[in-house]
Amino acid sequence: MNFDIAISIVMTLVVAATPILLAGLGELIAEKSGVLNLGVEGMMLVGAVAGFIAASLTGFTPFGYAVAALAGICASLLFGVLALTLGSNQVATGLALTIFGTGLSSLAGAGFVGTTITRLPALFPPTLAGHPLLRLVFGYDVIVYLSIALTFAATWFLNHTRLGLILRSVGESDASAHAIGYPVTTIRYGAVAFGGALAGLAGAYYSLAVTPMWADRITAGRGWIALALVVFSSWRPWRLLLGAYIFGAVMTLELYSKAAGFALLPPEMLAMLPYLATVAALAVIAMRPSRGRLDAPRCLGKPFRAGA
Amino acid sequence: MAVILDRRTLLAGAGASAALPFLGAPAHAADPLKVGFIYVGPVGDFGYTHAHDVARKKTQDFYADKIKTNYVENVPEGPDAERVLRQLAQEGNALIFATSFGFMNATAKVAKALPKVYFEHATGYMRGPNLATYNARFYEGRAVIGTIAGMMSKTGVGGYVASFPIPEVVMGINCFTLAARKVNPKFQTKVLWLSTWYDPAKEADAAKALADQGADIITQHTDSPAPLQVCEQKGLYGFGQASDMSSIAPKAHLTAIVDNWAPYYIGRVKAVMDGTWKTGDTWWGLKQDTVQIAPYNAAMPDNVKKAADDVKNGIIAGTLHPVTGPVTDNKGTQRLKDGEKANDEMLEKMDWYVEGVQS
Numbered sequence: 001m002n003f004d005i006a007i008s009i010v011m012t013l014v015v016a017a018t019p020i021l022l023a024g025l026g027e028l029i030a031e032k033s034g035v036l037n038l039g040v041e042g043m044m045l046v047g048a049v050a051g052f053i054a055a056s057l058t059g060f061t062p063f064g065y066a067v068a069a070l071a072g073i074c075a076s077l078l079f080g081v082l083a084l085t086l087g088s089n090q091v092a093t094g095l096a097l098t099i100f101g102t103g104l105s106s107l108a109g110a111g112f113v114g115t116t117i118t119r120l121p122a123l124f125p126p127t128l129a130g131h132p133l134l135r136l137v138f139g140y141d142v143i144v145y146l147s148i149a150l151t152f153a154a155t156w157f158l159n160h161t162r163l164g165l166i167l168r169s170v171g172e173s174d175a176s177a178h179a180i181g182y183p184v185t186t187i188r189y190g191a192v193a194f195g196g197a198l199a200g201l202a203g204a205y206y207s208l209a210v211t212p213m214w215a216d217r218i219t220a221g222r223g224w225i226a227l228a229l230v231v232f233s234s235w236r237p238w239r240l241l242l243g244a245y246i247f248g249a250v251m252t253l254e255l256y257s258k259a260a261g262f263a264l265l266p267p268e269m270l271a272m273l274p275y276l277a278t279v280a281a282l283a284v285i286a287m288r289p290s291r292g293r294l295d296a297p298r299c300l301g302k303p304f305r306a307g308a
Numbered sequence: 309m310a311v312i313l314d315r316r317t318l319l320a321g322a323g324a325s326a327a328l329p330f331l332g333a334p335a336h337a338a339d340p341l342k343v344g345f346i347y348v349g350p351v352g353d354f355g356y357t358h359a360h361d362v363a364r365k366k367t368q369d370f371y372a373d374k375i376k377t378n379y380v381e382n383v384p385e386g387p388d389a390e391r392v393l394r395q396l397a398q399e400g401n402a403l404i405f406a407t408s409f410g411f412m413n414a415t416a417k418v419a420k421a422l423p424k425v426y427f428e429h430a431t432g433y434m435r436g437p438n439l440a441t442y443n444a445r446f447y448e449g450r451a452v453i454g455t456i457a458g459m460m461s462k463t464g465v466g467g468y469v470a471s472f473p474i475p476e477v478v479m480g481i482n483c484f485t486l487a488a489r490k491v492n493p494k495f496q497t498k499v500l501w502l503s504t505w506y507d508p509a510k511e512a513d514a515a516k517a518l519a520d521q522g523a524d525i526i527t528q529h530t531d532s533p534a535p536l537q538v539c540e541q542k543g544l545y546g547f548g549q550a551s552d553m554s555s556i557a558p559k560a561h562l563t564a565i566v567d568n569w570a571p572y573y574i575g576r577v578k579a580v581m582d583g584t585w586k587t588g589d590t591w592w593g594l595k596q597d598t599v600q601i602a603p604y605n606a607a608m609p610d611n612v613k614k615a616a617d618d619v620k621n622g623i624i625a626g627t628l629h630p631v632t633g634p635v636t637d638n639k640g641t642q643r644l645k646d647g648e649k650a651n652d653e654m655l656e657k658m659d660w661y662v663e664g665v666q667s
Binding site for chain 2: 004005008009012016106109110113114115116206210211212213214215216217218219220221222251252255256258259260261270
């Protein structure tokens with residue numbers, strides 16, 4: 001395998017991992033506040049179609065990403081009203097959001113099938129982005145760097161800021177946080193909206209960058225992989241990044257190895273891998289005698305009612 | 309149970325719409341004939357399912373208010389398909405098209421249970437008194453694009469983004485490769501199996517992997533235009549799948565194999581209306597216009613256009629069969645003797661690759 005291909009593989013895997021990382025980060029923050037939003041796939045699709053339509057109509061791709069994030073927030077607020085304000089079951093509401101998002105995106109995008117838009121260029125000038133070696137580091141668009149910066153930011157936010165501490169406390173013990181006087185529902189709304197914004201961006205990364213077009217269900221289930229990776233990461237942003245990149249690597253290496261004429265794994269095995277890894281991670285978490293270090297936010301998925 | 313029997317009776321009597329709201333009311337002759345379709349993918353895939361839906365719309369337009377077509381998209385291949393088929397039948401659809409290979413067992417089962425409803429299953433082989441099968445000779449189109457690929461490729465390596473190793477896909481790979489090797493005997497086809505019909509991001513990555521392994525022309529048997537987009541980006545050539553996809557990749561798109569199911573659908577609806585519907589197996593191709601070749605890209609030199617047209621016209625005229633011996637498989641076994649032509653049975657059961665295929 002020559003050098004050029006090796007670089008090409010790494011660049012492909014980074015691009016494959018980026019939307020999963022973005023969606024996963026958003027969900028991680030939401031889950032840290034105690035909200036399990038299974039609507040990631042739906043929010044991604046809403047973001048993907050809104051972003052594509054916006055970019056297509058204005059011809060300005062960055063605007064597409066902005067609209068995608070907004071659309072993701074709108075979709076997540078819908079979830080928020082049902083699950084946080086009205087206290088509906090989070091699992092059921094999240095699933096409903098995915099089904100709704102899938103249908104809505106298909107309806108909204110129907111007139112845009114078979115059209116394309118211009119991708120964002122690489123962030124760095126062509127001397128760096130097109131350099132045979134340096135493109136490994138400089139050859140991506142702004143979203144890729146944004147996703148890594150957000151991983152930093154999320155880690156710092158959760159561990160080193162007061163608001164991060166409050167968010168975690170809301171996720172660990174909503175009743176205590178409420179007793180101290182923190183607005184549990186408001187904080188959760190914020191976390192869910194952040195999750196929606198990133199899911200929207202992640203979806204738009206498919207329709208605006210990975211395959212710049214609109215096609216129904218363009219995310220093809222990546223939202224579920226992002227959800228699985230949040231568990232796999234045991235709610236730590238850096239592990240999430242690692243998980244997303246490992247996932248991207250497995251997918252990409254498999255394709256490249258088969259194209260080169262040898263198969264590491266049968267394709268069916270490959271499709272199972274992220275889920276198997278999650279099950280394995282869950283099993284490891286369950287086996288740990290000391291709860292806490294790897295554990296889920298204790299209030300994850302529990303509806304909160306003040307005074308209840 | 310009685311309700312279901314009632315519905316069946318109504319269906320039998322009218323052969324027409326008798327949905328729940330009309331239950332008990334007499335169905336009259338002016339009711340439009342209801343025709344149902346189930347799709348494996350989304351209608352917006354711009355590929356295989358899209359093509360079926362275009363044909364559905366054409367059929368609807370052709371008969372205007374005499375029929376009413378319904379469809380259910382994104383139906384998983386498995387037990388869910390059975391549920392959807394039963395539902396369509398119960399809603400009064402007198403003729404139901406199940407448009408993917410994986411619906412076969414479900415369709416056969418439901419057809420047996422509901423003998424008064426006519427079923428049509430695409431690309432399968434199970435038939436019954438009220439279950440017909442239909443398919444298109446896409447492999448004929450593959451021979452045309454294989455000829456183009458053989459002439460346009462500089463590296464002599466073609467990439468093939470493939471879904472599942474079923475005969476339908478295997479015969480496409482073989483016809484593509486045979487045709488390409490006829491014009492370039494050293495041509496190699498690298499096949500990548502994805503285990504999915506539809507996953508744009510994965511299809512795109514597969515195309516990238518093939519391009520990085522030296523393929524400079526890429527074709528696909530998956531449903532999204534994503535591989536074509538990679539070709540456009542990398543300055544390579546590719547082909548549209550099921551629909552003319554030139555709008556997605558104006559430079560890369562040399563031509564496309566276009567599925568045109570409308571003539572068949574229109575004919576079968578007429579048969580139900582006339583009461584002449586019979587079971588059977590229909591396998592139409594270029595000749596019947598079920599398989600069409602999209603307009604050629606202007607970038608194609610005239611001699612390539614001519615060679616492609618020659619293959620197409622030869623197949624239409626019946627003077628050329630895409631799988632004509634001598635054919636040796638990629639393990640060295642001779643499959644067809646000199647001049648021997650593959651019959652339909654051989655094509656339908658194809659589970660070996662011709663020389664030049666790397667899978």
